[in-house]
Amino acid sequence: MTVSAGREGGCQCTAIRYRLLRAPLALYACHCLACQKQSASAFGMSMWMECDGIAFEGDPPREYHTRGDSGRAKICAFCGRCGTRLYHESTGSGILSVKAGSLDDTSDLVPTAHIWTTRAQPWTRALIDSGLCFRTEPEDEGVLPELWRRATSAERAR
Numbered sequence: 531m532t533v534s535a536g537r538e539g540g541c542q543c544t545a546i547r548y549r550l551l552r553a554p555l556a557l558y559a560c561h562c563l564a565c566q567k568q569s570a571s572a573f574g575m576s577m578w579m580e581c582d583g584i585a586f587e588g589d590p591p592r593e594y595h596t597r598g599d600s601g602r603a604k605i606c607a608f609c610g611r612c613g614t615r616l617y618h619e620s621t622g623s624g625i626l627s628v629k630a631g632s633l634d635d636t637s638d639l640v641p642t643a644h645i646w647t648t649r650a651q652p653w654t655r656a657l658i659d660s661g662l663c664f665r666t667e668p669e670d671e672g673v674l675p676e677l678w679r680r681a682t683s684a685e686r687a688r
C-alpha cells in the first residue's frame with residue numbers, strides 16, 4: 531500500500547498529467563455527500579500531497595470554487611476537456627487532496643481510514659467495517675496522516 535515518489539497519474543483524456551515527487555501524507559476514503567457528488571460514485575479517495583510534492587504538466591486545470599464543512603474556501607481542480615476531478619485544495623493549507631483514482635496504477639491502494647461513514651451508501655458497509663471508521667471527520671485531522679505513516683512504515687519494515 532506504500533505509494534512512492536515517481537508514481538504518475540492524470541485525467542481520463544490525458545490532457546493533464548502528474549508525477550509524485552514525494553510520498554503522500556495520507557490516503558483515506560470519504561463518504562460525505564459532497565464526495566459522492568464530485569466522484570458521481572460511492573465515495574471519494576483523498577491522497578494528501580504537499581503542494582510542492584507533485585508536478586503537473588499539460589493543460590492548466592479548471593477550477594470550481596466552493597466551501598468545505600469547516601467553512602474554509604476550497605478549490606476543486608478538474609480537466610476542462612474530460613471533466614475528471616484531480617484534486618481539492620483548502621486555501622492556505624499547503625496540501626492538495628489528490629483524487630487517488632486518477633493514479634495510473636491503483637492496484638495497490640488501500641485507504642487507512644473511512645470518514646463520514648454516517649453518509650455511506652449501505653452496500654459499502656462491509657468494506658467500511660474492515661477499516662478504521664469515523665462517523666464524521668476526525669476531531670484532529672492530524673490522525674489521518676498519522677494512520678497512513680504507521681501503515682506504510684510497518685510495511686517498509688517487513
Ligand SMILES: [Zn+2]
Pocket residue numbers: 541542543544545546609610611612613614
Ligand atoms: Zn482530461
Ligand SMILES: [Zn+2]
Pocket residue numbers: 560561562563564565566574646
Ligand atoms: Zn468528502
